[in-house]
Amino acid sequence: xxxxxxxxxxxxxxxxxxxxxxxxxxxxxxxxxxxxxxxxxxxxxxxxxxxxxxxxxxxxxxxxxxxxxxxxxxxxxxxxxxxxxxxxxxxxxxxxxxxxxxxxxxxxxxxxxxxxxxxxxxxxxxxxxxxxxxxxxxxxxxxxxxxxxxxxxxxxxxxxxxxxxxxxxxxxxxxxxxxxxxxxxxxxxxxxxxxxxxxxxxxxxxxxxxxxxxxxxxxxxxxxxxxxxxxxxxxxxxxxxxxxxxxxxxxxx
Numbered sequence: 001x002x003x004x005x006x007x008x009x010x011x012x013x014x015x016x017x018x019x020x021x022x023x024x025x026x027x028x029x030x031x032x033x034x035x036x037x038x039x040x041x042x043x044x045x046x047x048x049x050x051x052x053x054x055x056x057x058x059x060x061x062x063x064x065x066x067x068x069x070x071x072x073x074x075x076x077x078x079x080x081x082x083x084x085x086x087x088x089x090x091x092x093x094x095x096x097x098x099x100x101x102x103x104x105x106x107x108x109x110x111x112x113x114x115x116x117x118x119x120x121x122x123x124x125x126x127x128x129x130x131x132x133x134x135x136x137x138x139x140x141x142x143x144x145x146x147x148x149x150x151x152x153x154x155x156x157x158x159x160x161x162x163x164x165x166x167x168x169x170x171x172x173x174x175x176x177x178x179x180x181x182x183x184x185x186x187x188x189x190x191x192x193x194x195x196x197x198x199x200x201x202x203x204x205x206x207x208x209x210x211x212x213x214x215x216x217x218x219x220x221x222x223x224x225x226x227x228x229x230x231x232x233x234x235x236x237x238x239x240x241x242x243x244x245x246x247x248x249x250x251x252x253x
Contacts, residue, residue, distance in 0.1 A: 034070065034079075035061045036086040042243040043105060044224070046234040053103030055140070055242045058087045072142065077111040080143065084112045088125035092132060102133040105167070109143045113155040126162040136164040140189060144168050145176050152183035167221065172196075177212045187219030189242065194225040197232045210237035 039057040044050065060070040060083055075083065088106060106129065112118045130136045139159050144152060156166045167187035170176040177188065190209055196202050206222075213220040214237070224230050224241040233241045 033063055034083075035063055036083055036090070038087055038090055041223075043103070043221075044230060044241040044243050046230065046239055046241055049230060049234075051243075053105065055105040056087065056091060056107060058083050058107060072109075077109075080109045081112045081115070081118045084108050085118070085121050085125065088122060088129065092125050092128035102135060104129065104133055104135075104137040105140050106137045107140050107142055107169075108159075110141055110147055110151065110155055111143060113141075113158055114151070119158060123158075123162050126159075130162070136162065138165045138167060138186075139163045141166060141168045141185075144180060145171050147179070149180060149183040152180060152185065156184045167217070167219065172206070172209055174209070174212060177209065177216055181216045185217045187221055187239075188213045188217045189221035189223075192222050197229055203232065203236070207236045213238075 037059040039059050041055045041057055042051045043053040043055050045052050058072060060072065060075070062068050062070060072080065072083070084107070088108070091104070091106065106126065108122055112122050126137060126139070141152065141155060152168065159166050165186040166184075167189060168180055168183070168185045169189045169191060170180060172190045172192050177190070180188065190206075190213065192206065196206055210220055210222075219240065220238045221240040221242060222233050222236075222238045224233060224243045227243070230241050230243070
């Protein structure tokens with residue numbers, strides 16, 4: 001699927017490109033070889049439908065299994081921490097330098113911030129990204145389902161000095177959204193399925209999820225699997241769309 005809503009050419013060529021990022025290899029805790037790369041989705045402000053930055057997304061595959069994609073949710077904590085570090089390191093090393101600030105949202109798993117060793121590594125890479133992007137990145141915390149608000153709040157507090165803000169990614173259900181209340185997140189991204197806009201019943205449920213998000217965090221985000229989803233997300237009450245854009249994907253084997 002190509003990018004139906006391209007970035008302005010000036011932005012794409014100057015500060016919002018990861019085209020030179022070739023990916024990296026690591027050994028997981030089971031001795032399997034993993035290929036880790038970065039996809040760059042487009043953040044769209046739904047108030048005016050303008051692209052305003054990039055949302056980085058880990059791409060993990062297994063070369064020994066014909067490049068089969070690995071779901072991040074299936075990784076154990078140690079492997080998730082390895083992937084976090086590689087994604088941030090790749091971004092810090094490969095993102096072109098520019099005098100123009102680049103707005104980036106970088107993913108980090110909650111577990112990476114609960115251990116002093118991996119937390120220090122994450123903060124170091126975030127500061128390196130700030131130097132390249134000329135602006136502090138926003139961090140999107142992953143793996144929040146089932147976490148207590150206190151653990152999320154502690155992670156948010158640790159990230160504040162190195163970030164412009166902290167948002168959370170949660171499943172598309174009431175319990176996951178409500179569980180983040182009081183954690184200090186600046187926004188929530190709801191993990192919608194690609195077919196969420198296929199019928200009125202599902203669309204109505206998404207409206208309700210957006211309303212719940214507004215009671216928990218000041219900003220609401222959701223994935224747009226095509227340009228057609230963008231106006232639908234705005235109508236549902238979301239503030240930003242994360243447009244899945246294969247045309248900006250980088251680092252694939």
